[in-house]
Amino acid sequence: MSTTLPDIHSHGGHDEHGEHNPYHQHHFATMEQQFDTSKLGMWLFLVTEILLFGGLFVGFGLMQHRYPQQFIEAHEHLKQDIFGRPFPLYGTINTLVLLISSWTMVMGVNAAQTDQKKKTVRYLVLTILLACVFLGIKYVEYSHKFHDGLLPGIFYAHQSEDLIKGTHGYATFFAFYFMMTGLHGIHVLVGIGLLSWLVMRARRGDFSSAYYTPVDLVGLYWHIVDMIWIYLFPLYYLIS
Amino acid sequence: MSTETHTHVQGAKHHGGPLIYTANLFALMFLTVVTVAAASFNFGSANVVIALAIASVKAILVGLFFMHLLWDKPVNAIILIAGFLFLGIFLMFDFLDVTSRNNYLPRNMPNMENATPAPDSMNPLKTPAPRPLDPAPAKAEEHK
Amino acid sequence: MERAVTSGARIGDRPRPKKNYLNETRGFKSWALTVDHKRIGIMYLVGTLCAFLLGGIFALLVRLTLLTPAHKIFGLQVTAETYNRFFTLHGAVMVFLFIIPSIPGSLTNFVLPLMLGAKDVAFPRLNLASFYLWIVGAVMAVSSMIIGAVDTGWTFYTPYSTTTSGTVTLMTAAVFVLGFSSIFTGLNFIATVHKLRAPGMGWFDMPLFVWGMYSTALIQVLATPVLGITLVLLMLERVFQIGIFDSRIGGDPVLFQHFFWFYSHPAVYIMILPGMAIISELIPTFSRKTIFGYRAIAYASVSLALVSFIVWGHHMFVAGQSQLATVVFSALTFLVAIPSGVKVFNWLCTMYQGNISLETPMLYAISFLMLFAIGGLTGIFLGTLSTDVHLTDTYFVVAHFHYVMMGSTVTAFIGGLYYWWPKMTGRMYSEKWGQVSAVIWFIGFNATFLPQFILGSRGMPRRYYNYLDQFQPLHVFSTVGSWIIGLSLFMSAAVLLASLRKPADAPDNPWGGTTLEWQTSSPPITHNFEDQPVLENEPYDYRPKAVTH
Numbered sequence: 017m018s019t020t021l022p023d024i025h026s027h028g029g030h031d032e033h034g035e036h037n038p039y040h041q042h043h044f045a046t047m048e049q050q051f052d053t054s055k056l057g058m059w060l061f062l063v064t065e066i067l068l069f070g071g072l073f074v075g076f077g078l079m080q081h082r083y084p085q086q087f088i089e090a091h092e093h094l095k096q097d098i099f100g101r102p103f104p105l106y107g108t109i110n111t112l113v114l115l116i117s118s119w120t121m122v123m124g125v126n127a128a129q130t131d132q133k134k135k136t137v138r139y140l141v142l143t144i145l146l147a148c149v150f151l152g153i154k155y156v157e158y159s160h161k162f163h164d165g166l167l168p169g170i171f172y173a174h175q176s177e178d179l180i181k182g183t184h185g186y187a188t189f190f191a192f193y194f195m196m197t198g199l200h201g202i203h204v205l206v207g208i209g210l211l212s213w214l215v216m217r218a219r220r221g222d223f224s225s226a227y228y229t230p231v232d233l234v235g236l237y238w239h240i241v242d243m244i245w246i247y248l249f250p251l252y253y254l255i256s
Numbered sequence: 257m258s259t260e261t262h263t264h265v266q267g268a269k270h271h272g273g274p275l276i277y278t279a280n281l282f283a284l285m286f287l288t289v290v291t292v293a294a295a296s297f298n299f300g301s302a303n304v305v306i307a308l309a310i311a312s313v314k315a316i317l318v319g320l321f322f323m324h325l326l327w328d329k330p331v332n333a334i335i336l337i338a339g340f341l342f343l344g345i346f347l348m349f350d351f352l353d354v355t356s357r358n359n360y361l362p363r364n365m366p367n368m369e370n371a372t373p374a375p376d377s378m379n380p381l382k383t384p385a386p387r388p389l390d391p392a393p394a395k396a397e398e399h400k
Numbered sequence: 401m402e403r404a405v406t407s408g409a410r411i412g413d414r415p416r417p418k419k420n421y422l423n424e425t426r427g428f429k430s431w432a433l434t435v436d437h438k439r440i441g442i443m444y445l446v447g448t449l450c451a452f453l454l455g456g457i458f459a460l461l462v463r464l465t466l467l468t469p470a471h472k473i474f475g476l477q478v479t480a481e482t483y484n485r486f487f488t489l490h491g492a493v494m495v496f497l498f499i500i501p502s503i504p505g506s507l508t509n510f511v512l513p514l515m516l517g518a519k520d521v522a523f524p525r526l527n528l529a530s531f532y533l534w535i536v537g538a539v540m541a542v543s544s545m546i547i548g549a550v551d552t553g554w555t556f557y558t559p560y561s562t563t564t565s566g567t568v569t570l571m572t573a574a575v576f577v578l579g580f581s582s583i584f585t586g587l588n589f590i591a592t593v594h595k596l597r598a599p600g601m602g603w604f605d606m607p608l609f610v611w612g613m614y615s616t617a618l619i620q621v622l623a624t625p626v627l628g629i630t631l632v633l634l635m636l637e638r639v640f641q642i643g644i645f646d647s648r649i650g651g652d653p654v655l656f657q658h659f660f661w662f663y664s665h666p667a668v669y670i671m672i673l674p675g676m677a678i679i680s681e682l683i684p685t686f687s688r689k690t691i692f693g694y695r696a697i698a699y700a701s702v703s704l705a706l707v708s709f710i711v712w713g714h715h716m717f718v719a720g721q722s723q724l725a726t727v728v729f730s731a732l733t734f735l736v737a738i739p740s741g742v743k744v745f746n747w748l749c750t751m752y753q754g755n756i757s758l759e760t761p762m763l764y765a766i767s768f769l770m771l772f773a774i775g776g777l778t779g780i781f782l783g784t785l786s787t788d789v790h791l792t793d794t795y796f797v798v799a800h801f802h803y804v805m806m807g808s809t810v811t812a813f814i815g816g817l818y819y820w821w822p823k824m825t826g827r828m829y830s831e832k833w834g835q836v837s838a839v840i841w842f843i844g845f846n847a848t849f850l851p852q853f854i855l856g857s858r859g860m861p862r863r864y865y866n867y868l869d870q871f872q873p874l875h876v877f878s879t880v881g882s883w884i885i886g887l888s889l890f891m892s893a894a895v896l897l898a899s900l901r902k903p904a905d906a907p908d909n910p911w912g913g914t915t916l917e918w919q920t921s922s923p924p925i926t927h928n929f930e931d932q933p934v935l936e937n938e939p940y941d942y943r944p945k946a947v948t949h
């Protein structure tokens with residue numbers, strides 16, 4: 017039912033000038049096929065990320081349905097006092113920071129694609145810096161919660177009139193708050209690690225218009241981290 | 257099926273570009289401001305819907321432009337949509353359950369509060385049921 | 401007649417290459433660090449079979465305890481706690497360490513790239529990572545049994561699992577790791593199928609095995625992450641009491657079941673679809689006939705994968721979910737029967753007027769057809785609300801899922817192992833003893849599990865270590881059956897291992913198969929094919945034709 021032909025792809029992995037791309041893996045016929053495959057794999061991985069976070073979103077939604085009043089009261093504690101009015105200052109700033117970092121990321125990818133090696137490094141470093149700013153603000157936010165005893169489960173130790181300890185719902189709200197922002201924060205940390213690796217390789221001159229797969233894939237990862245925050249932000253900081 | 261075109265530039269053509277990306281960034285920041293502003297008004301339960309709708313628009317912008325889905329092979333977009341779709345299924349059926357938990361009694365059922373309580377002999381909490389599955393040897397007569 | 405023409409079994413039609421994937425490199429490191437899908441497949445095979453053995457030992461212990469209502473094994477008292485551990489370890493090992501990873505990790509890893517005419521899977525290193533994650537998960541799971549105990553059942557239902565003592569946290573962490581192993585395998589296969597098909601091979605030129613595994617992989621990627629997060633939540637609930645699943649602290653135990661079954665119902669299709677995939681190869685090969693309804697089977701595979709996501713609530717009919725949800729899930733459950741039926745009838749039509757030969761793999765395939773019919777049909781009983789209220793949590797359910805998981809998937813797995821054994825090892829096994837093992841398997845399986853339907857419908861609850869005296873005869877029957885199963889498996893192991901002692905003798909295509917894996921040598925060379933194969937005909941073309949080589 018099938019016959020064999022001489023290997024029609026024996027020239028795969030060489031560009032028209034007959035050079036061999038050192039990043040070409042033997043089981044792909046062409047560099048383009050290899051790139052498309054890696055990208056597909058990355059997208060599949062991103063979907064698992066979405067579903068992983070998705071489980072937490074669903075859990076949050078159902079618990080909010082169970083304790084609507086408590087969740088509203090608890091969520092007021094994510095806001096800061098700005099000119100006498102509660103405003104989600106940290107959350108909003110962090111949203112903007114992440115959006116800008118997404119922009120620097122995509123600019124970095126663009127620079128890599130167009131052989132602008134210096135620019136690539138510069139944009140990647142900028143992205144790392146913005147990620148650090150994000151985590152810094154998160155740190156400030158977390159330390160306030162720790163100070164107020166607004167913590168998950170058995171650690172919940174809030175001492176004041178509102179959000180009385182022992183009432184179902186409050187500790188659950190903060191459990192979800194810490195789980196979701198914490199998992200997101202871990203992803204930011206991993207992102208910083210990946211970006212640093214990219215910077216190292218970019219400085220070595222690994223990336224060019226002929227090979228930029230890692231930059232592109234880390235970029236996708238970084239945007240998904242941003243996308244998840246885009247949903248986290250209104251659910252935690254805005255809805256009342 | 258494996259593509260037989262040989263391009264010496266990886267991924268062939270590049271779409272997008274700094275201009276589009278920057279415009280996209282401003283659109284996203286603008287939407288952030290809008291959603292924060294919208295939250296300060298009270299639209300009742302519509303607040304959630306508005307916030308999530310704006311978030312979805314933002315997510316779509318990120319996907320289309322920053323993640324290149326607009327110019328990419330459609331399969332990648334399909335994968336992403338599938339992810340959200342299955343998440344939607346999960347969410348939908350869970351809510352179907354929790355929002356209909358307590359209204360299962362038929363309309364014409366007598367109000368349970370005024371109903372005559374069942375005799376104690378029918379209440380498993382008050383009358384320990386015979387426990388045939390206890391380690392104690394189960395007597396055959398019991399099951400005749 | 402046709403067989404002589406299409407079979408590649410002619411001695412000397414191609415010299416056996418000296419170097420193959422088994423002997424090209426040697427030593428422990430050459431295996432431990434390999435990225436060759438064939439070697440990883442072999443390692444997965446060895447690993448999952450060890451898990452099968454471990455789970456099997458616990459199964460025999462469960463059955464031994466139930467031999468008499470006095471819950472004694474050879475006069476030794478078995479306490480309720482010990483019994484709980486027996487069935488938990490049996491279930492958890494079989495599900496998470498054996499059935500879910502076995503066919504994808506071992507047979508598919510080996511065969512799928514060959515069938516596609518590819519040199520490897522899309523991401524060879526990820527493939528190896530998946531195997532090592534499996535190892536880590538297995539070590540964690542086994543150590544949770546050694547250093548402590550888990551008595552929750554494989555389902556980890558809250559609030560019991562959040563309050564019982566023992567090493568539940570370690571066990572759930574193990575399953576979390578195993579989940580990622582499974583995700584990586586699935587992800588790899590999807591990318592491989594999309595991107596690495598041989599030139600000329602369109603989607604509908606792929607063997608149906610590939611369609612089945614592609615559908616499986618979809619579930620692995622889309623459902624497993626939710627299991628991961630469920631287990632994380634369970635661990636946090638246990639350790640920090642975050643108040644989501646335990647009603648004592650404001651949680652909702654039914655929610656756990658939603659989370660769990662959102663993964664685990666699709667997961668039963670991670671188990672059965674690979675079995676069906678194998679059967680779709682065995683039936684046409686041993687009937688010498690083009691598969692009947694190729695597209696129908698391909699679509700049925702994918703739709704089973706999709707439908708499996710919307711029926712999970714049928715595990716929760718009496719668990720306290722709303723009546724509306726119950727009715728909706730019951731109705732949706734019946735949808736599952738449609739693609740399952742489509743497949744069964746297409747296989748039967750393939751056999752109809754075929755030139756059937758009853759070699760060992762085919763005997764297993766025929767067992768599959770009968771056992772799957774019983775397993776699937778009893779699923780309908782359970783999906784029907786009025787009957788399930790009586791049958792849930794009884795031995796009827798136990799029998800149902802053993803007919804599908806063991807009677808179908810494991811049967812197909814063994815059949816597939818016999819089928820591809822010559823390809824994997826280059827050795828033919830003793831056909832006669834293989835056939836005997838298949839017959840004994842079928843007898844032993846039914847002896848063990850048919851009585852359980854009767855037990856369940858008479859009210860024997862599952863997960864109890866003792867029972868009413870009147871149930872004893874059927875329990876004895878079932879326990880003796882489990883010994884017959886053990887005998888058959890022992891025979892299979894002996895038959896296959898014995899074949900390794902002789903020099904390589906398998907022809908490239910011992911069964912006259914038409915898919916690409918039979919076009920390369922047995923065992924294959926490291927890069928699979930001497931030249932890139934190009935597909936010209938549709939799959940399963942058994943029409944007689946001139947010699948092609």
Ligand code: HEM
Nearest residue numbers: 668671672714715737776779780782783792793801804805
């Ligand atoms: C026609 C197809 C099927 C239908 C309609 C069906 C239906 C059901 C239903 C309604 C239950 C819940 C019974 C109860 O707990 O009261 C159940 C249990 C189960 N089924 Fe199926 N099923 C089908 C096929 C399968 C397949 C193919 C597998 C696995 C390969 C499978 C594995 C299981 C398992 C493992 C359980 C018990 C889980 C537990 O509680 O531990 N089923 N099935």
Ligand SMILES: [Cu+2]
Nearest residue numbers: 665668712715
């Ligand atoms: Cu199910």
